[in-house]
Amino acid sequence: MTQASRVDESASGVYIISATPFTDDGALDLESTDSLVDFYLDKGVAGMTILGMMGEAPKLTEEESLAFTRRVLQRVDGRVPVIVGVSHASNQHVERLAKASMGLGAAGVMLAPVPNLKTDDQVHGYYAAIARLLGKDVPICLQDFPQSTGVYTSVAVVHQLVDEFPQIVMFKHEDLPGLRKLSQLRTQSEAAGRRRISILVGNGGLFLPQEMLRGADGAMTGFAYPEMLVQVCDLFAQGRPEAAEDAFDLYLPLLRHEFQYGIGLALRKETLRRRGAIRSAAVRKPGPVLDATDKAELTRLIGRLEARLAMRASS
Known part of the structure; x- marks a missing residue:
């Protein structure tokens, strides 16, 4: 197995x-x-993040988390960096999972604060305690x-952590509303001559064009059509923001639908199943289950998206 380089500020x-x-009965499907x-x-993704909140990490045992991490890293085989979510109420658990994941070839870890x-x-x-625990x-x-x-992380705290801990190389921005906060992170950091870290955005990608215009470097989120996220980020990198937003707009109805709290993960998994990425759309219990109306609604939205994409391709 080839190990990808560790993630950094770039x-x-x-x-x-x-x-x-x-699987349908709730077992981990390797x-x-x-x-x-x-x-x-x-x-065409640039990297992967596993064991995030939408990856149902709290529903996995520690053994399952490591088994899933090992399988992903084996399959990726160093082709892209893989970041592992290690958030947990126990600092000892965070340390064990982080160091075990890095030993398996992870490129870095993602950490949310305890509630x-x-x-x-x-x-x-x-954050300072965990950074010291994990090491440089x-x-x-x-x-x-x-x-x-339920935790608000201020711009001042982010800057303080970046100054104190060089191992903090990335910020996943999911505050909502948060566009002004993103601008402040960038402008204040630049004005102070501070080390520039990578900022990737979440929230399903719902605000991706605006966030890219405010200084984000890309997206760290889930959507069942990841090629759209890739295309939008690529077009921004090419200096074509209007083309990026045009591409984004085609997918917006489905993206918005998938963003729904409570049911969004079930919709995403059902779409991934329909696209042949996974065999079962099961969300581990307790979790949302789609009914016939939910599935018919999803079918209609996917059909409308495919029609619009076909029209664009033929024009």
Whole structure:
């Protein structure tokens, strides 16, 4: 197995948030893990992030997390960097999973704060403690997702952490609304001559064009049509923002539909199943289950997207 280089501040493009495939009865599906990795690579992603919140990481045992990580890294075989989500209430668990993942060939780890930290000092203290625990050889992506964690990470705290810990090389921006925060991260950092880190954005890619215009380097999110995310980021890299937004707009109805809280993961997995990436759309219990109306609605949206893509191809 070939190991990809470790992720650093230059990371850009699409680091797809991978789903975690299960069988219909809820067992980890390693065969579909292989096909899903192949699907993502075929769509041109620059990297992958596994065991994220939409990867159902909290529903996996520690043994399952390592088995899935090992299988993904074997299948990727160094072709793109793989970042492993290690967020957990226990610092010891974070350390074990992070160091085990790096030993298997991961390019870095992603870390969200434990829930309900209230002050800047508490947020800084948590991240600082983990950074010291993992050491300078483990690249860290800070995940800023207050809608899920209940933790607000201020611009000042991000800057302080970047200054203190060179292993913090990436920021996953998912605050909502967060466009102004993204601008502040970039402009204040530049004005102070601070080390520039990679900023990749989440929230399903729903605001990707605006975030790219405000200084994001790419996306770290999941969408069942990752080729759109790749195309949009590539067009921005080529200096063609209008073409990027035109491409984005074609997929927007389906992207918006998949973004729904509660049911979004089930919709994403069903679309991935229909596209041949995984064998089952099962979400591990407890989790959402689509009914007949949900599936018919998804069929209609996919059909409309495919029709628009066909029209664009023929024009």
